Amino acid sequence: MSALTENGEHRGDRDGEGVPPGGGLTTGEVARRLGVAPTTVRTWDRRYGLGPDGHTGGRHRRWTAGDVARLERMCALTATGLPPAEAARLARGEEPPAVAPAGETAAGARRPPSRSRAGSGLSLGDVRQECKGVARAALRLDAAALDRLLLDAVTEHGLVAAWTEVIVPTLQAVGRKWQTSGERYVEVEHFLSWHVSGVLRRTTPDTVADRPGSTVVLACVPGENHTLALEVLSAALAQRGVPVRMFGGALPVESLVAAVRRTGPAAVGLWAQSRTTASRPLAQHVAGLEWGVRGARRKPVVLTLGPGWTGQAVAGAVRPTGLAGAVAVLESVAAR
Structure with a gap:
Protein backbone atom coordinates (compact mmCIF):
# COMPACT_ATOMS: atom_id res chain seq x y z
CA MET A 1 0.00 0.00 0.00
CA SER A 2 1.29 3.46 -0.87
CA ALA A 3 2.75 5.80 1.74
CA LEU A 4 0.49 8.27 3.51
CA THR A 5 0.81 12.02 3.79
CA GLU A 6 0.33 13.82 7.10
CA ASN A 7 -3.36 14.30 6.22
CA GLY A 8 -3.89 10.62 5.56
CA GLU A 9 -3.85 10.84 1.76
CA HIS A 10 -2.10 8.20 -0.30
CA ARG A 11 0.91 9.80 -1.93
CA GLY A 12 0.37 7.67 -4.99
CA ASP A 13 -3.09 9.21 -5.44
CA ARG A 14 -1.75 12.62 -6.37
CA ASP A 15 -1.25 13.82 -9.91
CA GLY A 16 -2.24 10.48 -11.35
CA GLU A 17 0.32 8.44 -9.44
CA GLY A 18 -0.68 5.02 -8.17
CA VAL A 19 -2.96 4.30 -11.13
CA PRO A 20 -1.63 1.80 -13.70
CA PRO A 21 -0.43 3.69 -16.82
CA GLY A 22 -2.57 3.38 -19.92
CA GLY A 23 -5.27 1.34 -18.21
CA GLY A 24 -6.44 2.78 -14.91
CA LEU A 25 -8.26 0.79 -12.25
CA THR A 26 -11.09 -1.67 -12.74
CA THR A 27 -14.42 -1.14 -11.02
CA GLY A 28 -13.61 -3.92 -8.56
CA GLU A 29 -10.26 -2.34 -7.69
CA VAL A 30 -11.90 1.05 -7.18
CA ALA A 31 -14.54 -0.50 -4.93
CA ARG A 32 -11.90 -2.18 -2.76
CA ARG A 33 -9.96 1.05 -2.57
CA LEU A 34 -13.04 2.96 -1.39
CA GLY A 35 -14.34 0.25 0.90
CA VAL A 36 -17.69 -0.04 -0.90
CA ALA A 37 -19.37 -2.75 -2.95
CA PRO A 38 -18.77 -2.80 -6.75
CA THR A 39 -22.53 -2.47 -7.21
CA THR A 40 -22.34 0.84 -5.35
CA VAL A 41 -19.73 2.18 -7.78
CA ARG A 42 -21.84 1.07 -10.74
CA THR A 43 -24.95 2.63 -9.24
CA TRP A 44 -23.17 5.95 -8.71
CA ASP A 45 -22.01 5.79 -12.31
CA ARG A 46 -25.44 4.96 -13.74
CA ARG A 47 -27.62 7.08 -11.46
CA TYR A 48 -25.45 10.10 -10.70
CA GLY A 49 -23.03 10.34 -13.62
CA LEU A 50 -19.90 9.61 -11.58
CA GLY A 51 -18.39 7.24 -14.12
CA PRO A 52 -14.94 7.47 -15.73
CA ASP A 53 -14.28 10.53 -17.87
CA GLY A 54 -12.41 8.51 -20.49
CA HIS A 55 -13.21 5.22 -22.18
CA THR A 56 -11.00 2.35 -23.30
CA GLY A 57 -11.64 -0.38 -25.79
CA GLY A 58 -13.74 -3.34 -24.75
CA ARG A 59 -16.56 -3.59 -22.26
CA HIS A 60 -14.56 -2.95 -19.09
CA ARG A 61 -14.40 0.60 -17.77
CA ARG A 62 -11.16 2.00 -16.38
CA TRP A 63 -10.91 4.64 -13.68
CA THR A 64 -8.19 7.29 -13.53
CA ALA A 65 -6.86 9.08 -10.43
CA GLY A 66 -9.25 11.96 -11.12
CA ASP A 67 -12.21 9.60 -11.42
CA VAL A 68 -11.29 7.93 -8.12
CA ALA A 69 -10.84 11.30 -6.40
CA ARG A 70 -14.39 12.21 -7.40
CA LEU A 71 -15.70 8.95 -5.92
CA GLU A 72 -13.67 9.51 -2.73
CA ARG A 73 -15.38 12.87 -2.34
CA MET A 74 -18.74 11.16 -2.88
CA CYS A 75 -17.89 8.70 -0.08
CA ALA A 76 -16.85 11.51 2.25
CA LEU A 77 -19.99 13.54 1.59
CA THR A 78 -22.42 10.65 2.01
CA ALA A 79 -20.62 9.67 5.22
CA THR A 80 -21.75 12.99 6.69
CA GLY A 81 -25.38 12.06 5.96
CA LEU A 82 -25.76 14.17 2.81
CA PRO A 83 -28.30 12.62 0.40
CA PRO A 84 -26.51 10.77 -2.44
CA ALA A 85 -27.95 12.97 -5.20
CA GLU A 86 -26.72 16.15 -3.51
CA ALA A 87 -23.38 14.57 -2.64
CA ALA A 88 -22.95 13.53 -6.28
CA ARG A 89 -23.63 17.05 -7.50
CA LEU A 90 -20.96 18.43 -5.17
CA ALA A 91 -18.54 15.63 -6.08
CA ARG A 92 -18.95 16.60 -9.74
CA GLY A 93 -18.08 20.18 -8.82
CA GLU A 94 -21.47 21.59 -9.75
CA GLU A 95 -22.90 24.69 -8.13
CA PRO A 96 -25.86 24.29 -5.75
CA PRO A 97 -29.24 24.97 -7.40
CA ALA A 98 -30.78 28.40 -7.04
CA VAL A 99 -32.75 28.85 -3.84
CA ALA A 100 -36.52 28.85 -4.45
CA PRO A 101 -39.52 29.17 -2.15
CA ALA A 102 -40.59 25.98 -0.45
CA GLY A 103 -42.44 23.71 -2.87
CA GLU A 104 -41.21 25.53 -6.02
CA THR A 105 -38.34 25.12 -8.42
CA ALA A 106 -36.00 27.99 -9.33
CA ALA A 107 -38.18 28.60 -12.40
CA GLY A 108 -41.28 28.93 -10.22
CA ALA A 109 -42.91 25.64 -11.21
CA ARG A 110 -44.32 23.39 -8.54
CA ARG A 111 -42.14 20.36 -7.90
CA PRO A 112 -43.22 16.94 -6.66
CA PRO A 113 -42.17 15.81 -3.17
CA SER A 114 -38.59 14.53 -3.32
CA ARG A 115 -38.30 12.92 0.09
CA SER A 116 -39.30 9.37 0.91
CA THR A 204 -16.77 -9.64 13.35
CA PRO A 205 -14.00 -12.16 14.17
CA ASP A 206 -13.79 -12.88 17.88
CA THR A 207 -10.05 -12.21 18.02
CA VAL A 208 -7.31 -11.06 15.70
CA ALA A 209 -3.80 -12.35 16.34
CA ASP A 210 -1.48 -9.67 17.70
CA ARG A 211 1.36 -8.44 15.55
CA PRO A 212 3.97 -6.49 17.55
CA GLY A 213 3.81 -2.82 16.66
CA SER A 214 0.62 -3.20 14.59
CA THR A 215 -2.08 -2.75 17.23
CA VAL A 216 -4.64 0.05 16.90
CA VAL A 217 -6.10 1.64 20.04
CA LEU A 218 -9.59 3.13 19.72
CA ALA A 219 -11.25 5.20 22.45
CA CYS A 220 -13.72 8.00 22.97
CA VAL A 221 -12.25 11.08 24.58
CA PRO A 222 -13.20 11.88 28.20
CA GLY A 223 -16.82 13.03 28.45
CA GLU A 224 -17.78 11.35 25.16
CA ASN A 225 -20.15 8.38 25.29
CA HIS A 226 -21.19 8.03 21.63
CA THR A 227 -19.43 4.78 20.77
CA LEU A 228 -21.35 3.30 17.83
CA ALA A 229 -19.25 4.76 15.00
CA LEU A 230 -16.09 3.66 16.82
CA GLU A 231 -17.56 0.15 17.19
CA VAL A 232 -18.09 0.05 13.43
CA LEU A 233 -14.49 1.15 12.80
CA SER A 234 -13.23 -1.50 15.21
CA ALA A 235 -15.27 -4.18 13.44
CA ALA A 236 -14.11 -3.06 9.98
CA LEU A 237 -10.46 -3.24 11.06
CA ALA A 238 -10.93 -6.65 12.66
CA GLN A 239 -12.47 -7.94 9.43
CA ARG A 240 -9.27 -6.86 7.68
CA GLY A 241 -7.05 -8.64 10.20
CA VAL A 242 -5.87 -5.52 12.04
CA PRO A 243 -5.48 -6.12 15.81
CA VAL A 244 -7.58 -3.60 17.74
CA ARG A 245 -7.88 -2.62 21.38
CA MET A 246 -11.30 -1.00 21.80
CA PHE A 247 -11.91 0.98 25.00
CA GLY A 248 -15.30 2.50 24.22
CA GLY A 249 -16.79 5.57 25.83
CA ALA A 250 -15.34 8.32 28.01
CA LEU A 251 -11.92 6.81 28.71
CA PRO A 252 -10.16 8.91 31.40
CA VAL A 253 -6.91 10.57 30.37
CA GLU A 254 -4.79 8.55 32.80
CA SER A 255 -6.32 5.29 31.55
CA LEU A 256 -5.80 6.26 27.92
CA VAL A 257 -2.13 7.06 28.52
CA ALA A 258 -1.66 3.79 30.44
CA ALA A 259 -3.29 1.81 27.62
CA VAL A 260 -1.06 3.41 24.99
CA ARG A 261 2.11 2.78 26.97
CA ARG A 262 1.16 -0.85 27.70
CA THR A 263 0.17 -1.77 24.13
CA GLY A 264 2.70 0.29 22.14
CA PRO A 265 0.20 0.77 19.31
CA ALA A 266 0.91 1.76 15.73
CA ALA A 267 -2.00 4.19 15.88
CA VAL A 268 -4.51 5.70 18.30
CA GLY A 269 -7.98 6.79 17.17
CA LEU A 270 -9.71 9.37 19.37
CA TRP A 271 -13.45 9.81 18.80
CA ALA A 272 -15.30 13.05 19.65
CA GLN A 273 -18.94 13.48 18.67
CA SER A 274 -19.15 17.03 19.99
CA ARG A 275 -16.84 20.03 19.82
CA THR A 276 -17.23 20.35 23.58
CA THR A 277 -15.50 17.00 24.14
CA ALA A 278 -12.78 17.26 21.49
CA SER A 279 -9.53 18.21 23.20
CA ARG A 280 -6.59 19.38 21.12
CA PRO A 281 -4.17 19.24 24.11
CA LEU A 282 -5.15 15.61 24.74
CA ALA A 283 -4.56 14.59 21.12
CA GLN A 284 -1.18 16.38 21.12
CA HIS A 285 -0.22 14.71 24.39
CA VAL A 286 -1.02 11.24 23.03
CA ALA A 287 0.87 12.00 19.80
CA GLY A 288 3.93 12.82 21.89
CA LEU A 289 3.96 9.61 23.93
CA GLU A 290 7.06 7.44 23.38
CA TRP A 291 8.10 3.93 24.31
CA GLY A 292 10.84 1.45 23.49
CA VAL A 293 14.56 1.31 24.10
CA ARG A 294 16.75 4.39 23.81
CA GLY A 295 17.77 4.97 20.21
CA ALA A 296 14.70 3.16 18.89
CA ARG A 297 11.88 5.10 20.50
CA ARG A 298 8.46 4.99 18.85
CA LYS A 299 5.37 7.18 18.79
CA PRO A 300 1.81 6.38 17.68
CA VAL A 301 0.06 7.90 14.71
CA VAL A 302 -2.93 9.76 16.19
CA LEU A 303 -6.22 10.03 14.30
CA THR A 304 -8.85 12.59 15.32
CA LEU A 305 -12.18 10.92 14.51
CA GLY A 306 -15.74 12.19 14.59
CA PRO A 307 -17.55 15.49 13.91
CA GLY A 308 -16.34 17.03 17.15
CA TRP A 309 -12.89 17.59 15.64
CA THR A 310 -14.22 19.59 12.69
CA GLY A 311 -12.25 22.81 12.41
CA GLN A 312 -9.83 21.75 15.16
CA ALA A 313 -6.53 20.95 13.48
CA VAL A 314 -4.08 19.06 15.68
CA ALA A 315 -0.40 19.27 14.80
CA GLY A 316 0.98 15.83 13.97
CA ALA A 317 -2.45 14.15 13.93
CA VAL A 318 -4.27 12.68 10.93
CA ARG A 319 -7.86 13.73 10.21
CA PRO A 320 -9.34 11.10 7.84
CA THR A 321 -12.60 11.66 6.02
CA GLY A 322 -15.35 9.19 6.82
CA LEU A 323 -15.22 5.53 7.78
CA ALA A 324 -13.58 4.39 4.56
CA GLY A 325 -10.81 6.96 4.99
CA ALA A 326 -10.17 5.96 8.60
CA VAL A 327 -10.02 2.26 7.67
CA ALA A 328 -7.58 2.95 4.84
CA VAL A 329 -5.25 5.03 7.01
CA LEU A 330 -5.22 2.60 9.95
CA GLU A 331 -4.81 -0.46 7.76
CA SER A 332 -1.84 1.18 6.06
CA VAL A 333 -0.23 2.31 9.31
CA ALA A 334 -0.66 -1.12 10.90
CA ALA A 335 0.94 -2.78 7.87
CA ARG A 336 4.16 -0.75 8.07
Whole structure:
Protein backbone atom coordinates (compact mmCIF):
# COMPACT_ATOMS: atom_id res chain seq x y z
CA MET A 1 0.00 0.00 0.00
CA SER A 2 1.29 3.46 -0.87
CA ALA A 3 2.75 5.80 1.74
CA LEU A 4 0.49 8.27 3.51
CA THR A 5 0.81 12.02 3.79
CA GLU A 6 0.33 13.82 7.10
CA ASN A 7 -3.36 14.30 6.22
CA GLY A 8 -3.89 10.62 5.56
CA GLU A 9 -3.85 10.84 1.76
CA HIS A 10 -2.10 8.20 -0.30
CA ARG A 11 0.91 9.80 -1.93
CA GLY A 12 0.37 7.67 -4.99
CA ASP A 13 -3.09 9.21 -5.44
CA ARG A 14 -1.75 12.62 -6.37
CA ASP A 15 -1.25 13.82 -9.91
CA GLY A 16 -2.24 10.48 -11.35
CA GLU A 17 0.32 8.44 -9.44
CA GLY A 18 -0.68 5.02 -8.17
CA VAL A 19 -2.96 4.30 -11.13
CA PRO A 20 -1.63 1.80 -13.70
CA PRO A 21 -0.43 3.69 -16.82
CA GLY A 22 -2.57 3.38 -19.92
CA GLY A 23 -5.27 1.34 -18.21
CA GLY A 24 -6.44 2.78 -14.91
CA LEU A 25 -8.26 0.79 -12.25
CA THR A 26 -11.09 -1.67 -12.74
CA THR A 27 -14.42 -1.14 -11.02
CA GLY A 28 -13.61 -3.92 -8.56
CA GLU A 29 -10.26 -2.34 -7.69
CA VAL A 30 -11.90 1.05 -7.18
CA ALA A 31 -14.54 -0.50 -4.93
CA ARG A 32 -11.90 -2.18 -2.76
CA ARG A 33 -9.96 1.05 -2.57
CA LEU A 34 -13.04 2.96 -1.39
CA GLY A 35 -14.34 0.25 0.90
CA VAL A 36 -17.69 -0.04 -0.90
CA ALA A 37 -19.37 -2.75 -2.95
CA PRO A 38 -18.77 -2.80 -6.75
CA THR A 39 -22.53 -2.47 -7.21
CA THR A 40 -22.34 0.84 -5.35
CA VAL A 41 -19.73 2.18 -7.78
CA ARG A 42 -21.84 1.07 -10.74
CA THR A 43 -24.95 2.63 -9.24
CA TRP A 44 -23.17 5.95 -8.71
CA ASP A 45 -22.01 5.79 -12.31
CA ARG A 46 -25.44 4.96 -13.74
CA ARG A 47 -27.62 7.08 -11.46
CA TYR A 48 -25.45 10.10 -10.70
CA GLY A 49 -23.03 10.34 -13.62
CA LEU A 50 -19.90 9.61 -11.58
CA GLY A 51 -18.39 7.24 -14.12
CA PRO A 52 -14.94 7.47 -15.73
CA ASP A 53 -14.28 10.53 -17.87
CA GLY A 54 -12.41 8.51 -20.49
CA HIS A 55 -13.21 5.22 -22.18
CA THR A 56 -11.00 2.35 -23.30
CA GLY A 57 -11.64 -0.38 -25.79
CA GLY A 58 -13.74 -3.34 -24.75
CA ARG A 59 -16.56 -3.59 -22.26
CA HIS A 60 -14.56 -2.95 -19.09
CA ARG A 61 -14.40 0.60 -17.77
CA ARG A 62 -11.16 2.00 -16.38
CA TRP A 63 -10.91 4.64 -13.68
CA THR A 64 -8.19 7.29 -13.53
CA ALA A 65 -6.86 9.08 -10.43
CA GLY A 66 -9.25 11.96 -11.12
CA ASP A 67 -12.21 9.60 -11.42
CA VAL A 68 -11.29 7.93 -8.12
CA ALA A 69 -10.84 11.30 -6.40
CA ARG A 70 -14.39 12.21 -7.40
CA LEU A 71 -15.70 8.95 -5.92
CA GLU A 72 -13.67 9.51 -2.73
CA ARG A 73 -15.38 12.87 -2.34
CA MET A 74 -18.74 11.16 -2.88
CA CYS A 75 -17.89 8.70 -0.08
CA ALA A 76 -16.85 11.51 2.25
CA LEU A 77 -19.99 13.54 1.59
CA THR A 78 -22.42 10.65 2.01
CA ALA A 79 -20.62 9.67 5.22
CA THR A 80 -21.75 12.99 6.69
CA GLY A 81 -25.38 12.06 5.96
CA LEU A 82 -25.76 14.17 2.81
CA PRO A 83 -28.30 12.62 0.40
CA PRO A 84 -26.51 10.77 -2.44
CA ALA A 85 -27.95 12.97 -5.20
CA GLU A 86 -26.72 16.15 -3.51
CA ALA A 87 -23.38 14.57 -2.64
CA ALA A 88 -22.95 13.53 -6.28
CA ARG A 89 -23.63 17.05 -7.50
CA LEU A 90 -20.96 18.43 -5.17
CA ALA A 91 -18.54 15.63 -6.08
CA ARG A 92 -18.95 16.60 -9.74
CA GLY A 93 -18.08 20.18 -8.82
CA GLU A 94 -21.47 21.59 -9.75
CA GLU A 95 -22.90 24.69 -8.13
CA PRO A 96 -25.86 24.29 -5.75
CA PRO A 97 -29.24 24.97 -7.40
CA ALA A 98 -30.78 28.40 -7.04
CA VAL A 99 -32.75 28.85 -3.84
CA ALA A 100 -36.52 28.85 -4.45
CA PRO A 101 -39.52 29.17 -2.15
CA ALA A 102 -40.59 25.98 -0.45
CA GLY A 103 -42.44 23.71 -2.87
CA GLU A 104 -41.21 25.53 -6.02
CA THR A 105 -38.34 25.12 -8.42
CA ALA A 106 -36.00 27.99 -9.33
CA ALA A 107 -38.18 28.60 -12.40
CA GLY A 108 -41.28 28.93 -10.22
CA ALA A 109 -42.91 25.64 -11.21
CA ARG A 110 -44.32 23.39 -8.54
CA ARG A 111 -42.14 20.36 -7.90
CA PRO A 112 -43.22 16.94 -6.66
CA PRO A 113 -42.17 15.81 -3.17
CA SER A 114 -38.59 14.53 -3.32
CA ARG A 115 -38.30 12.92 0.09
CA SER A 116 -39.30 9.37 0.91
CA ARG A 117 -41.16 8.53 4.08
CA ALA A 118 -41.41 5.35 6.10
CA GLY A 119 -43.51 4.39 9.05
CA SER A 120 -44.75 7.35 11.13
CA GLY A 121 -43.64 10.13 8.83
CA LEU A 122 -39.91 9.42 9.10
CA SER A 123 -38.29 11.59 6.41
CA LEU A 124 -35.43 9.69 4.79
CA GLY A 125 -34.74 11.61 1.59
CA ASP A 126 -32.90 10.18 -1.41
CA VAL A 127 -31.50 6.99 0.10
CA ARG A 128 -31.08 3.31 -0.63
CA GLN A 129 -34.26 1.25 -0.62
CA GLU A 130 -32.87 -0.77 2.31
CA CYS A 131 -33.06 2.32 4.54
CA LYS A 132 -36.85 2.32 4.31
CA GLY A 133 -37.12 -1.28 5.50
CA VAL A 134 -34.68 -0.67 8.34
CA ALA A 135 -36.57 2.45 9.38
CA ARG A 136 -39.93 0.67 9.38
CA ALA A 137 -38.56 -2.21 11.48
CA ALA A 138 -36.98 0.23 13.94
CA LEU A 139 -40.18 2.28 14.26
CA ARG A 140 -42.17 -0.92 14.91
CA LEU A 141 -39.52 -2.07 17.41
CA ASP A 142 -39.43 -5.32 15.42
CA ALA A 143 -36.20 -6.96 16.62
CA ALA A 144 -36.27 -9.99 14.32
CA ALA A 145 -36.94 -7.97 11.17
CA LEU A 146 -34.37 -5.33 12.09
CA ASP A 147 -31.63 -7.91 12.69
CA ARG A 148 -32.40 -9.62 9.40
CA LEU A 149 -32.36 -6.38 7.40
CA LEU A 150 -29.12 -5.16 8.99
CA LEU A 151 -27.41 -8.50 8.40
CA ASP A 152 -28.58 -8.51 4.78
CA ALA A 153 -27.19 -5.00 4.24
CA VAL A 154 -23.79 -5.90 5.70
CA THR A 155 -23.63 -9.16 3.75
CA GLU A 156 -24.61 -7.59 0.43
CA HIS A 157 -22.70 -4.32 0.56
CA GLY A 158 -19.91 -4.92 3.08
CA LEU A 159 -19.67 -3.26 6.48
CA VAL A 160 -18.27 0.09 5.33
CA ALA A 161 -20.88 0.63 2.61
CA ALA A 162 -23.72 -0.69 4.79
CA TRP A 163 -22.79 1.76 7.53
CA THR A 164 -22.33 4.71 5.18
CA GLU A 165 -25.30 4.15 2.88
CA VAL A 166 -27.89 2.34 5.00
CA ILE A 167 -27.32 2.66 8.74
CA VAL A 168 -26.10 6.27 9.04
CA PRO A 169 -28.93 7.81 6.93
CA THR A 170 -31.49 5.88 8.98
CA LEU A 171 -29.95 6.87 12.32
CA GLN A 172 -29.84 10.49 11.22
CA ALA A 173 -33.48 10.40 10.12
CA VAL A 174 -34.50 8.96 13.51
CA GLY A 175 -32.41 11.63 15.26
CA ARG A 176 -34.10 14.39 13.30
CA LYS A 177 -37.48 12.90 14.16
CA TRP A 178 -37.02 12.90 17.91
CA GLN A 179 -35.41 16.35 17.88
CA THR A 180 -38.54 17.79 16.24
CA SER A 181 -41.07 15.67 18.14
CA GLY A 182 -40.58 16.75 21.72
CA GLU A 183 -38.14 13.99 22.66
CA ARG A 184 -40.36 11.24 21.23
CA TYR A 185 -38.73 8.36 19.33
CA VAL A 186 -35.66 8.30 21.58
CA GLU A 187 -36.46 4.64 22.21
CA VAL A 188 -36.29 4.02 18.44
CA GLU A 189 -32.79 5.47 18.20
CA HIS A 190 -31.59 3.42 21.17
CA PHE A 191 -33.26 0.30 19.78
CA LEU A 192 -31.67 0.75 16.35
CA SER A 193 -28.23 1.49 17.81
CA TRP A 194 -28.36 -1.60 20.04
CA HIS A 195 -29.21 -3.87 17.12
CA VAL A 196 -26.46 -2.37 14.98
CA SER A 197 -24.02 -3.23 17.78
CA GLY A 198 -25.40 -6.75 17.88
CA VAL A 199 -24.92 -7.23 14.15
CA LEU A 200 -21.35 -5.96 14.43
CA ARG A 201 -20.59 -8.59 17.06
CA ARG A 202 -22.11 -11.32 14.90
CA THR A 203 -20.16 -10.38 11.77
CA THR A 204 -16.77 -9.64 13.35
CA PRO A 205 -14.00 -12.16 14.17
CA ASP A 206 -13.79 -12.88 17.88
CA THR A 207 -10.05 -12.21 18.02
CA VAL A 208 -7.31 -11.06 15.70
CA ALA A 209 -3.80 -12.35 16.34
CA ASP A 210 -1.48 -9.67 17.70
CA ARG A 211 1.36 -8.44 15.55
CA PRO A 212 3.97 -6.49 17.55
CA GLY A 213 3.81 -2.82 16.66
CA SER A 214 0.62 -3.20 14.59
CA THR A 215 -2.08 -2.75 17.23
CA VAL A 216 -4.64 0.05 16.90
CA VAL A 217 -6.10 1.64 20.04
CA LEU A 218 -9.59 3.13 19.72
CA ALA A 219 -11.25 5.20 22.45
CA CYS A 220 -13.72 8.00 22.97
CA VAL A 221 -12.25 11.08 24.58
CA PRO A 222 -13.20 11.88 28.20
CA GLY A 223 -16.82 13.03 28.45
CA GLU A 224 -17.78 11.35 25.16
CA ASN A 225 -20.15 8.38 25.29
CA HIS A 226 -21.19 8.03 21.63
CA THR A 227 -19.43 4.78 20.77
CA LEU A 228 -21.35 3.30 17.83
CA ALA A 229 -19.25 4.76 15.00
CA LEU A 230 -16.09 3.66 16.82
CA GLU A 231 -17.56 0.15 17.19
CA VAL A 232 -18.09 0.05 13.43
CA LEU A 233 -14.49 1.15 12.80
CA SER A 234 -13.23 -1.50 15.21
CA ALA A 235 -15.27 -4.18 13.44
CA ALA A 236 -14.11 -3.06 9.98
CA LEU A 237 -10.46 -3.24 11.06
CA ALA A 238 -10.93 -6.65 12.66
CA GLN A 239 -12.47 -7.94 9.43
CA ARG A 240 -9.27 -6.86 7.68
CA GLY A 241 -7.05 -8.64 10.20
CA VAL A 242 -5.87 -5.52 12.04
CA PRO A 243 -5.48 -6.12 15.81
CA VAL A 244 -7.58 -3.60 17.74
CA ARG A 245 -7.88 -2.62 21.38
CA MET A 246 -11.30 -1.00 21.80
CA PHE A 247 -11.91 0.98 25.00
CA GLY A 248 -15.30 2.50 24.22
CA GLY A 249 -16.79 5.57 25.83
CA ALA A 250 -15.34 8.32 28.01
CA LEU A 251 -11.92 6.81 28.71
CA PRO A 252 -10.16 8.91 31.40
CA VAL A 253 -6.91 10.57 30.37
CA GLU A 254 -4.79 8.55 32.80
CA SER A 255 -6.32 5.29 31.55
CA LEU A 256 -5.80 6.26 27.92
CA VAL A 257 -2.13 7.06 28.52
CA ALA A 258 -1.66 3.79 30.44
CA ALA A 259 -3.29 1.81 27.62
CA VAL A 260 -1.06 3.41 24.99
CA ARG A 261 2.11 2.78 26.97
CA ARG A 262 1.16 -0.85 27.70
CA THR A 263 0.17 -1.77 24.13
CA GLY A 264 2.70 0.29 22.14
CA PRO A 265 0.20 0.77 19.31
CA ALA A 266 0.91 1.76 15.73
CA ALA A 267 -2.00 4.19 15.88
CA VAL A 268 -4.51 5.70 18.30
CA GLY A 269 -7.98 6.79 17.17
CA LEU A 270 -9.71 9.37 19.37
CA TRP A 271 -13.45 9.81 18.80
CA ALA A 272 -15.30 13.05 19.65
CA GLN A 273 -18.94 13.48 18.67
CA SER A 274 -19.15 17.03 19.99
CA ARG A 275 -16.84 20.03 19.82
CA THR A 276 -17.23 20.35 23.58
CA THR A 277 -15.50 17.00 24.14
CA ALA A 278 -12.78 17.26 21.49
CA SER A 279 -9.53 18.21 23.20
CA ARG A 280 -6.59 19.38 21.12
CA PRO A 281 -4.17 19.24 24.11
CA LEU A 282 -5.15 15.61 24.74
CA ALA A 283 -4.56 14.59 21.12
CA GLN A 284 -1.18 16.38 21.12
CA HIS A 285 -0.22 14.71 24.39
CA VAL A 286 -1.02 11.24 23.03
CA ALA A 287 0.87 12.00 19.80
CA GLY A 288 3.93 12.82 21.89
CA LEU A 289 3.96 9.61 23.93
CA GLU A 290 7.06 7.44 23.38
CA TRP A 291 8.10 3.93 24.31
CA GLY A 292 10.84 1.45 23.49
CA VAL A 293 14.56 1.31 24.10
CA ARG A 294 16.75 4.39 23.81
CA GLY A 295 17.77 4.97 20.21
CA ALA A 296 14.70 3.16 18.89
CA ARG A 297 11.88 5.10 20.50
CA ARG A 298 8.46 4.99 18.85
CA LYS A 299 5.37 7.18 18.79
CA PRO A 300 1.81 6.38 17.68
CA VAL A 301 0.06 7.90 14.71
CA VAL A 302 -2.93 9.76 16.19
CA LEU A 303 -6.22 10.03 14.30
CA THR A 304 -8.85 12.59 15.32
CA LEU A 305 -12.18 10.92 14.51
CA GLY A 306 -15.74 12.19 14.59
CA PRO A 307 -17.55 15.49 13.91
CA GLY A 308 -16.34 17.03 17.15
CA TRP A 309 -12.89 17.59 15.64
CA THR A 310 -14.22 19.59 12.69
CA GLY A 311 -12.25 22.81 12.41
CA GLN A 312 -9.83 21.75 15.16
CA ALA A 313 -6.53 20.95 13.48
CA VAL A 314 -4.08 19.06 15.68
CA ALA A 315 -0.40 19.27 14.80
CA GLY A 316 0.98 15.83 13.97
CA ALA A 317 -2.45 14.15 13.93
CA VAL A 318 -4.27 12.68 10.93
CA ARG A 319 -7.86 13.73 10.21
CA PRO A 320 -9.34 11.10 7.84
CA THR A 321 -12.60 11.66 6.02
CA GLY A 322 -15.35 9.19 6.82
CA LEU A 323 -15.22 5.53 7.78
CA ALA A 324 -13.58 4.39 4.56
CA GLY A 325 -10.81 6.96 4.99
CA ALA A 326 -10.17 5.96 8.60
CA VAL A 327 -10.02 2.26 7.67
CA ALA A 328 -7.58 2.95 4.84
CA VAL A 329 -5.25 5.03 7.01
CA LEU A 330 -5.22 2.60 9.95
CA GLU A 331 -4.81 -0.46 7.76
CA SER A 332 -1.84 1.18 6.06
CA VAL A 333 -0.23 2.31 9.31
CA ALA A 334 -0.66 -1.12 10.90
CA ALA A 335 0.94 -2.78 7.87
CA ARG A 336 4.16 -0.75 8.07
